[in-house]
Amino acid sequence: MNIEIKDLHFTYPTGLEALRGISLTIETGEQVAIVGQNGAGKTTLVKHLNGLLQPAHGHVLIGDWDTGKHSVAKLASRVGYVFQNPDEQLFSKNVGAEVAFGPRNLGFSAEQVQALVKDALALTELTDKTETNPYDLSATWRKMVALASIISMDTPIVLFDEPTTGQDAVNVARIANVIAELRARGKTVITITHDIDFCAENFERVIAMSQGIILLDGKANDVLGQEETLATTYVDPPQLTRLGKRLGFRNTVRNQEEFLNNLQGLG
Amino acid sequence: MQALFQPVGETIIFKFWFLDVTQESLLFAFRVAMRITVMISAFTLLLMTTHPSELMSDLTRRGLPGQFAYVVISSLQILPQMQAKAQTIISAQRSRGLDTQSSFLRRVGGILPLVGPLVFGSLVEVEERAIAIEARGFTSNRPKTFLREIQDTPFDRAIRWILLALVIVTLILKLWLS
Amino acid sequence: MAIVNLQNVTYQYPLTDVPALQSINLQVEEGEFVAVIGPNGAGKSTLCYTLAGFAPHFFKGELTGTVEVAGNESQNSTLSEWVLNVGLAFQNPFNQISGAKYTVFEELAFGLENIGIPRQEMKTRVQDAMKLTGISDLADRSPYSLSGGQQQRVALTSILVMQPKVLVLDEPTSQMDPIGTREVFGVIHGMAERGMTVILAEHKVEWIAQFADRVIALKDGKILLDGTPAEVLTSPLLHENGFGISRYTSAARQARETGLWRKQELPVTLEQAVEGFSSTFAKGEEQG
Numbered sequence: 001m002n003i004e005i006k007d008l009h010f011t012y013p014t015g016l017e018a019l020r021g022i023s024l025t026i027e028t029g030e031q032v033a034i035v036g037q038n039g040a041g042k043t044t045l046v047k048h049l050n051g052l053l054q055p056a057h058g059h060v061l062i063g064d065w066d067t068g069k070h071s072v073a074k075l076a077s078r079v080g081y082v083f084q085n086p087d088e089q090l091f092s093k094n095v096g097a098e099v100a101f102g103p104r105n106l107g108f109s110a111e112q113v114q115a116l117v118k119d120a121l122a123l124t125e126l127t128d129k130t131e132t133n134p135y136d137l138s139a140t141w142r143k144m145v146a147l148a149s150i151i152s153m154d155t156p157i158v159l160f161d162e163p164t165t166g167q168d169a170v171n172v173a174r175i176a177n178v179i180a181e182l183r184a185r186g187k188t189v190i191t192i193t194h195d196i197d198f199c200a201e202n203f204e205r206v207i208a209m210s211q212g213i214i215l216l217d218g219k220a221n222d223v224l225g226q227e228e229t230l231a232t233t234y235v236d237p238p239q240l241t242r243l244g245k246r247l248g249f250r251n252t253v254r255n256q257e258e259f260l261n262n263l264q265g266l267g
Numbered sequence: 268m269q270a271l272f273q274p275v276g277e278t279i280i281f282k283f284w285f286l287d288v289t290q291e292s293l294l295f296a297f298r299v300a301m302r303i304t305v306m307i308s309a310f311t312l313l314l315m316t317t318h319p320s321e322l323m324s325d326l327t328r329r330g331l332p333g334q335f336a337y338v339v340i341s342s343l344q345i346l347p348q349m350q351a352k353a354q355t356i357i358s359a360q361r362s363r364g365l366d367t368q369s370s371f372l373r374r375v376g377g378i379l380p381l382v383g384p385l386v387f388g389s390l391v392e393v394e395e396r397a398i399a400i401e402a403r404g405f406t407s408n409r410p411k412t413f414l415r416e417i418q419d420t421p422f423d424r425a426i427r428w429i430l431l432a433l434v435i436v437t438l439i440l441k442l443w444l445s
Numbered sequence: 446m447a448i449v450n451l452q453n454v455t456y457q458y459p460l461t462d463v464p465a466l467q468s469i470n471l472q473v474e475e476g477e478f479v480a481v482i483g484p485n486g487a488g489k490s491t492l493c494y495t496l497a498g499f500a501p502h503f504f505k506g507e508l509t510g511t512v513e514v515a516g517n518e519s520q521n522s523t524l525s526e527w528v529l530n531v532g533l534a535f536q537n538p539f540n541q542i543s544g545a546k547y548t549v550f551e552e553l554a555f556g557l558e559n560i561g562i563p564r565q566e567m568k569t570r571v572q573d574a575m576k577l578t579g580i581s582d583l584a585d586r587s588p589y590s591l592s593g594g595q596q597q598r599v600a601l602t603s604i605l606v607m608q609p610k611v612l613v614l615d616e617p618t619s620q621m622d623p624i625g626t627r628e629v630f631g632v633i634h635g636m637a638e639r640g641m642t643v644i645l646a647e648h649k650v651e652w653i654a655q656f657a658d659r660v661i662a663l664k665d666g667k668i669l670l671d672g673t674p675a676e677v678l679t680s681p682l683l684h685e686n687g688f689g690i691s692r693y694t695s696a697a698r699q700a701r702e703t704g705l706w707r708k709q710e711l712p713v714t715l716e717q718a719v720e721g722f723s724s725t726f727a728k729g730e731e732q733g
Contacts, residue, residue, distance in 0.1 A: 073366040081362040089359040091383025105364025140485045147343050166619040167688030168485040194622045239692040246719045256696050341544030395540035402533045403556030407525040410561045414554040
C-alpha cells in the first residue's frame with residue numbers, strides 16, 4: 001500500500017503555516033524515520049496520514065483512498081497510529097481487552113480478534129500480563145500495551161510518534177525488535193523520533209524537516225552524513241557516524257557493524 | 268417557569284392548560300430574575316476586574332484555607348490544559364477506529380475510551396503535582412507571606428463603608444415601608 | 446564529612462511484595478555530582494524519593510535504616526521541613542508547574558510564599574536564581590506558554606530558590622528533545638560547578654560521562670557498581686544487566702577483540718573514542 005503526498009499545505013487555526021508544500025512517496029514496506037526540531041511539522045505531517053488533519057491544499061493518498069474522502073475511523077483500517085503517551089489511550093480493565101479494542105472497531109470477527117490479540121501480545125512480550133489492568137503496570141509495560149493495541153489492528157502502515165522517549169535500553173531494544181518484526185511482515189513503518197541513534201540503527205530512509213518543508217530525504221547513510229544541513233534543524237548525527245567522520249572514514253556509517261567494517265579498512 | 272408555578276395571585280391574566288399566570292406571579296418571576304441577574308453580574312464584574320491571583324491572595328490573607336485557594340485558582344489554568352489533553356485522547360481513540368459520528372447508543376458505549384484515559388491519566392498527574400508543590404513547602408506550617416502587595420487605600424476603605432451604609436439604609440427603608 | 450549518608454536503607458512501598466530499595470549504603474560528599482543509572486524499575490526514582498523524604502512521608506510504606514542529610518534524619522523530620530534540606534525535580538515539567546501563578550516570576554516565588562520568606566528577600570532570591578539558571582528573560586511569561594526545556598528550567602529554578610543543601614533530580618531530561626536536554630544539562634552543570642551537591646538519575650550515559658564525578662549503578666533495588674564514570678560506564682556488568690551503554694564503549698569493546706582498540710580503558714565519550722581509535726592507527730601497525 002503506497003502513500004502519496006502531493007504538494008501538501010496546512011495552516012493551523014492560529015495562523016501557523018505548519019506545512020508549506022510537502023511532496024513525497026512512500027512505497028509498501030519502507031521503513032522511514034522523520035527527524036527535525038520541534039515545530040518543523042513532523043507531527044502535523046503524520047497526522048495527515050490517517051486523516052486527523054485535512055490538507056488546506058494538496059492531497060494525501062493512502063493506497064487508492066484520498067484521506068479527504070474517508071473518516072479517521074475508516075482510515076484506521078489502513079494506518080495504525082501509536083501516540084506518544086500511552087496514558088492518553090489506555091482505559092480497559094485488562095491488557096487483553098485493551099488490545100482487542102482496535103481490531104473490534106475495525107469489524108474483525110471474534111475469532112480473528114482473538115488471533116490478532118494473541119499475536120500482538122506475543123510480539124510485545126505481554127502474554128503473561130493479559131489479565132492485568134494496564135494501570136497496574138509500570139510505564140515501560142504500558143508503552144508496550146500501547147504498541148500492542150495498534151499492532152493488533154494489523155494495518156499495512158504503522159506510525160510511531162516518539163516511541164523511545166523515556167524508555168530504558170532494554171525497552172528500546174524491545175521496541176526495535178517489534179519494528180524489525182513489522183518489517184519482516186512487509187509493513188510500512190514510519191516514525192517520528194528525536195533519538196537519532198535509534199533512527200540510524202532501525203530505519204533505511206530518513207526525512208529531515210524544518211519549518212514546514214523537507215530539507216533532506218533519502219537513504220539513511222546519505223542523510224545522516226550531512227552534518228551541516230541537519231544542524232540547521234537541530235539534529236546531531238548518530239554517535240558512530242560522528243566518530244567515523246572524525247576518524248576520516250570515506251563512507252558514512254550508521255551502526256556498529258558498518259563502523260567496524262570501515263575501521264578495518266583504515267588499517 | 269416561575270410565573271407558571273407560583274400559586275399566589277388573584278388577577279388572572281391568561282391560562283395555560285391547568286396552570287394560571289397571574290399578574291402577581293409575573294411580578295414575582297420578574298423579581299426572581301432580577302435577583303439572579305444582579306448576583307451573576309456582580310460576580311462576573313468581580314472576576315473581570317480582579318486578577319485571580321490577587322483575589323486568592325487576599326482571601327487567603329483574610330483566612331481562607333490555603334489548600335482551598337490553591338484548588339480554585341490552579342483549576343483555572345489546569346482545566347483548559349486538560350481540554351487539550353482530552354482532544355489528544357479523542358484523536359488517539361479515533362485512530363483506533365472509534366467512530367465518533369455514529370448513532371447515539373453506540374456513542375454512549377464509546378464514552379469510556381474517552382473518559383477513562385482522561386480520568387486515569389489525571390490521577391497520575393495529580394499525584395505528581397502534589398509531590399511538586401509539597402517539594403515547595405505547600406504543607407508547611409510556617410505563616411505564609413505574599414509576593415504581591417494588595418493595597419488597601421483609604422479610597423477603597425471609604426467605598427466599602429459607603430456601600431455598607433447603603434445596604435443598611437436599604438434594609439431600614441424596606442422594613443419601614445412594609 | 447559526608448553531607449548525604451544512607452545507612453542500610455531498605456524501603457518498601459505499601460501493597461507491594463518486594464522492597465524497592467534493599468540495604469542501600471551510600472555516602473555523598475558535599476559538592477559531589479553523583480549520577481545514578483539503572484533499568485526502569487531498578488529503584489532510581491525510589492532512591493530519589495527516599496533522599497527527598499517522600500519515602501516514607503508521602504508514600505507511606507516501610508523504611509528501615511537511616512537517611513541522613515546534613516546531620517538531620519528524614520524520619521525525624523516533617524516532610525515540609527525536609528524539603529528545605531533536599532530539593533527534588535523530576536521528569537515531567539508540566540506537572541511541576543503549580544498552576545496557581547500566572548507569570549514565571551510568581552511561580553518561582555510560590556515556594557517562598559509557602560515557607561514565609563519576607564517579600565524583599567523573596568524578590569532577591571528569585572532574581573538571583575533566574576540569573577544563575579539563565580531564565581531572566583522568561584520572568585513575565587506564563588509558565589504554560591513555555592517549551593518543555595524552558596518549563597523544566599523553571600522547575601529547576603523553583604527548587605533552587607528554596608536553597609536546598611542537596612539537589613535530587615529524577616530523569617529531568619527523559620521527556621526533552623535534544624535542545625531541551627542541552628538546556629537542562631547546562632543548568633545542572635552550572636549548579637554543580639557552583640558547589641551544589643547533585644544526585645542525578647539518568648539514562649543518557651554520554652552526558653553523565655562528561656559531568657558526573659561518580660556513577661552508581663542500581664539494579665533490583667541494590668547498588669551493583671559505585672565508582673568513577675570511567676570505571677562504571679565501561680564495566681561489562683552493565684551490558685549483561687540490561688543497562689544502556691554508550692555506543693562508543695560498545696564499538697570499542699568489539700574492536701578490541703580484533704586488535705583495533707589497543708588502549709586499556711574503553712571510551713565513553715566521543716573525544717575518548719577519537720583519541721583511542723586514532724592512536725591505534727597512528728602507530729601505523731597492521732593487525733590481523
